[in-house]
Amino acid sequence: KDLNETTEQDLCPLKNRVDSSLPAPPAQEETLVPGPLPTPFKINGLEDHATPGSAPNGGTKIPGNWQIKIRPTAAIATGSARHKPPAQGLTCPGGCSCDQVLPGSGLKMNCNNRNVSSLADLKPKLPNVQELFLRDNKIHSIRKSHFVDYKNLILLDLGNNNIATVENNTFKNLLDLRWLYMDSNYLDTLSREKFAGLQNLEYLN
Known part of the structure; x- marks a missing residue:
């Protein structure tokens, strides 16, 4: 076929089509590494755990009803x-x-x-x-x-x-x-x- 008569579609047939065999690019929030969870410790003999969730930036979300508890200093x-x-x-x-x-x-x-x-x-x-x-x-x-x-x-x-x-x-x-x-x-x-x-x-x- 004459090169002058060759269309862009003929040269790059996959440009405008999605190849289902290729993995989709990761979303922005998936590329971020979640932050560490607060370390549980015992208060009045009971172990306290922070409940993780999904934060907008991909870090760890602390529930609104969770309060930071500080160990008494020596x-x-x-x-x-x-x-x-x-x-x-x-x-x-x-x-x-x-x-x-x-x-x-x-x-x-x-x-x-x-x-x-x-x-x-x-x-x-x-x-x-x-x-x-x-x-x-x-x-x-x-x-x-x-x-x-x-x-x-x-x-x-x-x-x-x-x-x-x-x-x-x-x-x-x-x-x-x-x-x-x-x-x-x-x-x-x-x-x-x-x-x-x-x-x-x-x-x-």
């Missing part, structure tokens, strides 16, 4: 690990208990309800006390000299005493103090001078 430290005895050789003031706030950190000195009438009575003076609890005692006044050996305090609890006198600049050297409790005392007036130096104070009660 405690930072147990009660027995939080408080360690003070370093060997340190003697806690009579009637008080002394522990480490955290391993390798300062001390927590608990003198609550120990019939203390003056901070000067707390002997021996321990280095690096960070938390000092003196609630429910008989302290009637506090002075700057009482805190010369407690420059590392971050918490001081003087609540429920008989404090009626606070010397000016009493807390001036307590630059790291963040929590100060002086509730249930006999303070009639307060002045700025009494709390001078508390540049990092976050809470005053």
Whole structure:
């Protein structure tokens, strides 16, 4: 047959016909890999499963009534690990208990309800006390000299005493103090001078 008389249909007979023996091209959503299913875990003794479905993008669809449940995180430290005895050789003031706030950190000195009438009575003076609890005692006044050996305090609890006198600049050297409790005392007036130096104070009660 003359090439000039040959039609396109004669040269490419399959162009306009579908060959049923060839597989159909995959749809767009079928080419995507579904995402992983949420991992089941036990809540109150029961295993919880997420139900998969078909998402428009081919990923995993989470039913509307399915809520994400978060495992509780482990405690930072147990009660027995939080408080360690003070370093060997340190003697806690009579009637008080002394522990480490955290391993390798300062001390927590608990003198609550120990019939203390003056901070000067707390002997021996321990280095690096960070938390000092003196609630429910008989302290009637506090002075700057009482805190010369407690420059590392971050918490001081003087609540429920008989404090009626606070010397000016009493807390001036307590630059790291963040929590100060002086509730249930006999303070009639307060002045700025009494709390001078508390540049990092976050809470005053």
